[in-house]
Amino acid sequence: MTQPLLSVEHLAVHFAGRGRLFSPDPPPVKAVNDVSFTIDSQRTFGLVGESGSGKSTVARAILQLVDIHDGSIHLDGDDVTRVARSAELGFRKRVQAVLQDPFSSLNQVHTTETIIGDPITRHLAIKAGDERRERVADLLDLVGLGHEFLDRYPYEMSGGQRQRISIARALAVEPDLVIADEATSALDVSIQSQVINLLREIQRERDVAFLFIAHDLEVVSHMSHDVGVMYLGYLVERGPSDDVYAQPTHPYTEMLIASIPFPEPGEQAKRRGLRQTFKVAEPPSPANLPPGCPFENRCPVAMDICREEMPAVTQAHHGGEARCHLHTSGPELGGGSVVEFIRSEARGNVGV
């Protein structure tokens, strides 16, 4: 097997609490715990989770924007867990990002030419001038914007156009990996599909790998070859996107799928019963995680062991991994799908 482009092993990111000068520090927020996955070149790995799941922190850790508590990150076999300042430029050229909010990810005081041109000057040593302008124009072609956008400021553009500029900026230095962190979440439905299609097209043309992060499982599984599902800092399930979607091995994944609103009244009515088996409870605070599984208090099929012990990673039927006691204790599903089990259990509980 060839070496993966990016490999993340046992990644953990904790944020120290910040008390006042003369008060004790609050406990650290454990944003990411023991997360491992790989991305092969020219493939897309999707990371899905709700707010507070730590998915964006994973991106920020790879991008060297936050301190890593534990674990390691390798890019093409090189250790990039903590990139030295001298090597940072080289690293930045290989890993780029498109960030969430198209309104704040572009500096209002610069024109498109500067926004996209700055990294070109920095990495490819092409000074501002005709050559750089031409390159920027080519990139605008690539993301489907006209050359009249060269001299426009971000406030003169719509959300979708700004996000295209962000994509052009990420591609300007010809990276191997682009991290798209909620890159389509702030956009209107009709614009979202334009940007998703653009990203897929770029992957076909530019041979770039994506780490695609979003809270919408539908969007992620449409974009990605493989997906990981995060809950409260843990990667609870990982596998090929179609298999995870069809036969999930973690109750939380099943809950996510059941919660996706479908634009069809009949279908929605069917999913309602299943969704109601999940308990109403607040997820625990990442600063104060329980000893057991963090999903335990919302899980319809939680067992005693779930309260006491954090489940270990087990092999799942789809070739990926799951982190759930159901596979090793109780029903001992052994990595199989949890769909049938939850449905029969749920029927017993609430009589759907």
Add this chain to the structure above:
Amino acid sequence: MAKYIGFRLLATIPLLFAIAVVTFLIAVAMEANGSIAGQVCGEGATTECILEIEESLGLNDPLPTRFVSWLGDVLSGDLGVSLLDRNASVNELISERIWPSLSIVGLSLIIGISLGMLMGVVAAIRPGGLVDRTFSVAAASVIAAPGFLIGMMLAWGIGVELGWLSPVGYTSPSESITGWFKSLILPSIALGMPTLAIVQRQLRSSMANSLQSRYILAARARGVGRATLIGRHALPNAMVPTITVIGFRAASAIGLTTAIEIVFGIRGMGEMLVSAILNRNVTVLQGGMLVVGLVVSTVNLLVDISYGFLNPKVRLNK
């Protein structure tokens, strides 16, 4: 809440220590800048005078020893003797001078805060309306005028020309309560006017912000009436930054009362400090600065505590 107050109290201790160190260093700096004794005793200074002053300041001891003995004296409540008048203890001097100053500052704050809040709320109800514009021009002009200038105009207009109130002097409450109050009116208004304008502007601006919040729209959608929206919903939130500003203003009023006292010929702390600076009267300066520092720290502590009352986040998280 008790825990929060406890933390704020603890945080005050290093602040007080820092004030003590700075106050002590004032004497050191002054000495480095020319012999204090020489200047205090005047040109035809006798050796006796100089020796006596140097002895009383402990100038011949090493610095740490001086600091420890000075701090010991201060903690036991002894601020020393005035260098100019060897019979006057600084304690007595300050206890005599502090009441006029505190009275003026106190009354000026009462006037400024109460009227300022009232006018701030009224102006915020209709931003850009006639009342708002009138108030904001008036407030801007008042803020631009130093308190002592307002004081002189009041002393001249109401004191001299109209003769309603005495333009000069201070009556102690032990002599006459009404006389005391009358002697405070003009100085307090002079010091309180800028306070009023500052509070008005801050409250108006934070009320305007607060009234633009979604929770106001939501409350309106529940059928909540205008008065309740302003008084119960917007005001508590707008008070948080306003309280902070009131605290800063209270501290600076303590400094600015100096000029007011001079305008009205009131022998208060400020007047004492200014003449002590000009006469290089170190012990009085140190004592005065220390007491003013203490008062300012107390004000800040009170602000922090009321902040905790108004802002549930501060109280509960820390």
Add this chain to the structure above:
Amino acid sequence: MTGNSNEPLEDADLPAGTDELLEDVGHIPTPSGLSANKTDSPRRRFWRRMFKNPLGVFSMLWFLILLVAWVWPELLATHDPFKQDLTFTRLYEGPSSDHWLGTDERGRDFYSRVIHGAGFAFRSILIAMTIAVGVGVPLGMFSGWRGGRLDRAIMWVNDVFFSLPIILLAMAVIIILSPSLDNAMIGVGIAMSTRFTRLTRAVTLQEKEELYVDAARISGLSTPTVLARYIAPNLLSSLIVQAAIISGAIILIGATLSFLGIGASLDDPDWGVMLNRGRNIFRTEGIWQIVPPGAALILTVLAFNLLGDAIRDAIGRDASNNALTISKRVDIAPSDRPHRPGALLSVRTIDVEFPSPGKEPVQILNGVSLGVLPGKTLGIVGESGSGKSMTVLSALGLTPAPGRLTRGSVQFDERDVTSLSESEWQEIRGKDIGVIFQEPIAVLNPAIKVGKQLMEPLLLHTELSKAEARQRAVELLAEVKVPDPERRMDQYPHEFSGGMAQRVGIAMALACSPKLLIADEPTTALDVTVQGQILDLLMDLQKERGTSIILITHDLGVIAEVADRVIVMYAGQVVEGGLADDIFGRPRHPYTKALLDTMPQNHHGGEGDDLAVIPGVVPAPTDWPVGCRFAPRCQYATDRCREEMPVLEVLSDGVIVRCHHHEELSGEAYAGRGEVSL
């Protein structure tokens, strides 16, 4: 008082309002695209606003005069300001043709002395400001960028100095160095630097969190580059405002020190010194001696403050309307369509306009009609800017100012409510109509306990006593499945998660058992797993109570879940409406069909295929096409669509549609949907 970014940035010596420069959250929505004039660059808008503001123009003119008085005083002064004339009759002379403002106690020309005073004022500003900016800005930037313990320590020391009276700090420096105006200004500069440290740090902290700074770092730009090219430009505007206001404060403090006799030397033509002289004699010689220097002082400080205000207003957004502002009453043209019989709420052909200075008002709703039957759910779906929220706000008499309802009619519970007064509305809102908003935490008042807020509508609209209202509130919380309701009553909004806060919002809206519940994007800000639970809750409550619901959302899936009937809005108009099964099963409008096609849910399983797209963007209200508003993005559009606006037609099965080509679409069976997995 340790580095809390919630605190105001200004302090007692400075006029309020600098905090408005910093971003604030949750203000009242204005229709998108209305305020953003695409041809108006921020710089041009800034100068246009500056010159339109009379106070700004006044302050700029005054500075021009002062500048001349400072740089070239001889041009304005008529005499040597130091030349004495001790002839007895020449002292305290009144204004004359030779001495325009008279003479002072030594017979010096008063006018010339006041002119020369400008130099002292500017010299003070120069010294103090150099120190204040030179120390404060780098320190604040460093502290904010660096963060951590060092930041906290720096800010603690800074705040100690910040809270000390400036006069006292200036005195301390004078004591140590020796009394002079320049020395005093060193002290003032140190004191003022704490203001700049605070401001710079607050802005740096805020900008540091902005995504474009992350983006710059990801691009590989070095820290100094990021600070200089990304943070500094965004800091500049706040700094200039702060500097203007602080300059005024510096002059005030300088004058106070000179007045006390510990600032400028007693012979200098300094305004404070002149006032000091005036103090000694106003009781006997009258007030005149303090008028010219006093006026010069006040005007200069005022000019600085006004300049600061003008700059801030020219940069900032317009704050002249708030949620209390009731939009102006105009004559409302009646609707030509009859109300729907039996409907609980019936809205007929309403128009809403926003005035646009110097131009035609911008219409943002155009002939919107809707109706909801008792016990039923109406869904309104559309993208941002389609006018869906504006429609219901306007129906409730809550049109955000300066917008106004200009046409149409609204009927609620058989009663015409189109032009009710605010107090009449107060009887209905909260009692017969409950509203749930999008951001559940932002709509709760952060300073009031949740229980108290929940009791508010009960105390307002029912006869319940306080104790009974509390009891009822606890029951309501239990009804919306908030765990541990007794304890939750005494908590503050920030202690609630979004999902729990939305349950409180629902309880509050349902408190008085309203006949109609309006839910404006109730789940948009929530996680998807919580969204489902909130929708379930709404539907259960509706079943129990028979409440009518209007649900506004951009998410077709959410609509499909709960709505009986659906209205689709685009660019301020209704484009399609009907039973949910019809709309989702057989969309008749190209926009509805395209929206359904773009959803990834309808593409599942197809690895290689791209999503369907709607080309282009939703146009701003100022750019709405004359013909069909969807025509520029529509694959069915013909010349007729571009020229003639289609009317709403009622089809045989009750579906309404606004499209010239709906017959073509009706014929096509909607076949784009793939296999659904659950």
